[in-house]
Amino acid sequence: MYNLMEELEEKRESSISSQDIGKRLGVGSHNIRKDIGFLGETGTSGSGYEIAKLKSNIEKKLGFARQRSACIIGLGSLGSVIMNYQDLPFPCFSIVAGFDSNINKLETIQTTIPVYPTYEIQSVIQRDNIELAVITEPDRNIEKITERLIEGGIKGIINFTPVILSSDLESVYIRNIDIMTEFRYVSALFTLHNQ
């Protein structure tokens, strides 16, 4: 629903009915009204819900307005790219630390964000209250790194590498999104189509 509100705001629309939201999202309008009720003030106007109000209510209720702390694991191409950007690269999270097992990378990387060797993961996460780890590069010791993240009290891991991570702990949310393989897959498709 939040994505839809963003899209409508982009298109300069100002209000929408629960029927129209339901139609766009493929959900019954009764459920839409229930969800909007959960958001607190409904922000209704004569011709439907006010889009800006609905969007800001979602932001408040789900904590989108609050910036949480995240760290980057792996300071190779993708990791450095994210660390070096001045603006916020991801919604809801600020990058406050970077880690790599390779000491050379720590010494040569140019960034204003502090970087640490991976054996310091646990202490830095606790000290800086880091809630999310974004893993951008395969690492030989990825299982050990994941252990350290969990021991440090990490709440979530978004893993962009081809290695599939999992945890038995319900308190840690792990999401595997294999970006590198997506690009290789597309390249392989193009190659095989041209043969």
Add this chain to the structure above:
Amino acid sequence: MYNLMEELEEKRESSISSQDIGKRLGVGSHNIRKDIGFLGETGTSGSGYEIAKLKSNIEKKLGFARQRSACIIGLGSLGSVIMNYQDLPFPCFSIVAGFDSNINKLETIQTTIPVYPTYEIQSVIQRDNIELAVITEPDRNIEKITERLIEGGIKGIINFTPVILSSDLESVYIRNIDIMTEFRYVSALFTLHNQ
């Protein structure tokens, strides 16, 4: 299989049997031998397949060694981050052009890669033989942009925005990977868990 070979090479292993590959990938060793047969020279040694050879055969057969041209659509935070990195941000593809509908962004972005307004998509893609478009930012005119990409002869689109794109053309591969929503989802989870 390629990911497994990369992982084993990271771990300094030198060879592996078809049984072991099958076990790791959850596939019968007969199918593994068939796939490896398709790769041309099998690269067998006494104690199994040579990992380095297998990896390079996959690279050759699937065209991983060849660099294809890609462009970035949307020069906001994620798009600029990718454009500004010196190394290759993605396997198999070089970024050769950037596009944005906002002329101000085109004028202010600092990058060595040429940038163009989105109405030039079709001609630039044809001229520079661009095969893949990476969409990094929602755009009010995303449907129009997609049309222009397809008219320009694009072969694939990787879409990192929340808008879901699709095409009736079998010749165009479209992959929707909604990164922004992943981060918002994690943030919402953390918020709701703490209530």
